[in-house]
Amino acid sequence: MSRAEIVVDLAAIRGNIRVLRERTGVAMMTVVKADGYGHGMLASARAARAAGSEWLGVATVDEALALRAAGDTGRVLCWLTVPADDLAPVLAADIDVTVYTVDGLERVAEAAARAGLREAGRPARVQLKIDTGLSRGGATVAQWPELAARARDGEQGGAWRITGIWSHFSTSEVPEDPANAEQEKVFEEALAVAAAAGLRPEVRHLANSAAALLRPSSRYDLVRCGLASYGLDPAPGRHDLVLVPAMTVRADLALVKHIDAGDSVSYGHTWTAPAPTTLGLVPIGYAEGIARRAAAGDQPAAQVLVAGRRRPIRGAVCMDQFVVDLDGDTPEVGDEVLLWGPGTRGEPTAQDWALASGTISYEVVTRIGGRLTRRYVDSDTDQHDAQHDAQGERER
Incomplete structure (x- = not known):
């Protein structure tokens, strides 16, 4: 993995x-x-x-x-x-x-x-x-x-x-x-x-x-x-057909750290902690297609799932990484971070990220890539397609 x-x-x-x-x-x-x-x-x-x-x-x-x-x-x-x-x-x-x-x-x-x-x-x-x-x-x-x-x-x-x-x-x-x-x-x-x-x-x-x-x-x-x-809905709320999102984007948590009230986060110090909290570092950034506007503007920031809870992005998205607010929790370094997926485990969906980024789900899924590898699974058989596990399948 x-x-x-x-x-x-x-x-x-x-x-x-x-x-x-x-x-x-x-x-x-x-x-x-x-x-x-x-x-x-x-x-x-x-x-x-x-x-x-x-x-x-x-x-x-x-x-x-x-x-x-x-x-x-x-x-x-x-x-x-x-x-x-x-x-x-x-x-x-x-x-x-x-x-x-x-x-x-x-x-x-x-x-x-x-x-x-x-x-x-x-x-x-x-x-x-x-x-x-x-x-x-x-x-x-x-x-x-x-x-x-x-x-x-x-x-x-x-x-x-x-x-x-x-x-x-x-x-x-x-x-x-x-x-x-x-x-x-x-x-x-x-x-x-x-x-x-x-x-x-x-x-x-x-x-x-x-x-x-x-x-x-x-x-x-x-x-x-x-x-x-x-599996992404072209017209949310306007039909009864059940579609299943096929893409999940995941990462390993790279760092967990405590910060004090008044500490500011990431480039430009666009977010300052109102109280002591913990932060998690996610090793994906705009070089992988994460939109900087996912944590900027008037709309609430995009969220990820860590340790069973949704965690909002804090501060500016960087080229290689972004920071999320763990709200005092201290999950283990290496724990899974789910950026988006089908939503079956409580994780955000690509549509959630689209709303947070002021865009459409088409853009969210087509722009993701960069240094990420792609892995195929088949939930019908619960088997990985090892032949196409890594970047060799990528045509972009």
């Missing part, structure tokens, strides 16, 4: 995906981008496939190719490419790529030619993204008819196959927001334009984790679940 580590329960990932599949009733794309939201991309991908995910979703070319290099042969969608990316190996690896523009289609045609796909008798797999109101990636409504027409021309010419049409919500975690209905309306109109152009995609998809749970009309042929797959 490491002095400080991320522990990931693969059974929790599998279980979450299974309950999401049961709830939504359509095909599942498990999103494993950003190192599996901090849980490890390859191990998360294997868990997702074991739970029945027909698709995996990634952002970058490197992520997509890493899945293939690790032996994944199922459907994979890559959605954030740039002109400098070499798409030839991606297309040769039978990975679906997302295109927003006519120029993007031309880059696909050129890459498919270099990859020898026509000679191999198979077209490139392309998905088109329409911007329905997020104003981020995707073709605008004005650009869409030309993109759909060119996509159909290339499809008829054998350069590519349009395998999907998709978009992304801006506020699906707030189901009453009128933007959701408007985006779904724009998506329907885009599908009609595509159909009129002669496109017949394999999958149409709009719903992310929150929409998959809260907006059944947006499920179409496929839902893309990232955060929820890892």
Whole structure:
């Protein structure tokens, strides 16, 4: 066991995906981008496939190719490419790529030619993204008819196959927001334009984790679940589905010491003890992704679990360490510190840390790492996956 580590329960990932599949009733794309939201991309991908995910979703070319290099042969969608990316190996690896523009289609045609796909008798797999109101990636409504027409021309010419049409919500975690209905309306109109152009995609998809749970009309042929797959709630308090957080972050207590009333703690002396107390030193800091704002600002500081009690951070988070208030208790050096986990032992959750840090749980789990090792467990079998115990699994 490491002095400080991320522990990931693969059974929790599998279980979450299974309950999401049961709830939504359509095909599942498990999103494993950003190192599996901090849980490890390859191990998360294997868990997702074991739970029945027909698709995996990634952002970058490197992520997509890493899945293939690790032996994944199922459907994979890559959605954030740039002109400098070499798409030839991606297309040769039978990975679906997302295109927003006519120029993007031309880059696909050129890459498919270099990859020898026509000679191999198979077209490139392309998905088109329409911007329905997020104003981020995707073709605008004005650009869409030309993109759909060119996509159909290339499809008829054998350069590519349009395998999907998709978009992304801006506020699906707030189901009453009128933007959701408007985006779904724009998506329907885009599908009609595509159909009129002669496109017949394999999958149409709009719903992310929150929409998959809260907006059944947006499920179409496929839902893309990232955060929820890892047991983190995309819309707390708005549904009844039970998700199990898969990540626990733990460390060994490095030091216990007494301080007097009036003693100040850490850089800038941002906290001064109002009475005598004891402090515990936790050997993780912002180099590992602990947000400095977790112990700053108007909101209460983040807490950790030590010796059966939650203990608040005191003073500024440092690069390698932070200090917690033990309130006069004197646990042993080397005792376990739980920063966050599923909450089953009374420890804080990633959502608790998000609230304390003024952010979202997505950021809490994806930024954690640095010098931490990652260890996998499987609560279904209570066995460690020793093959992937240390940092060798890390792809960031």
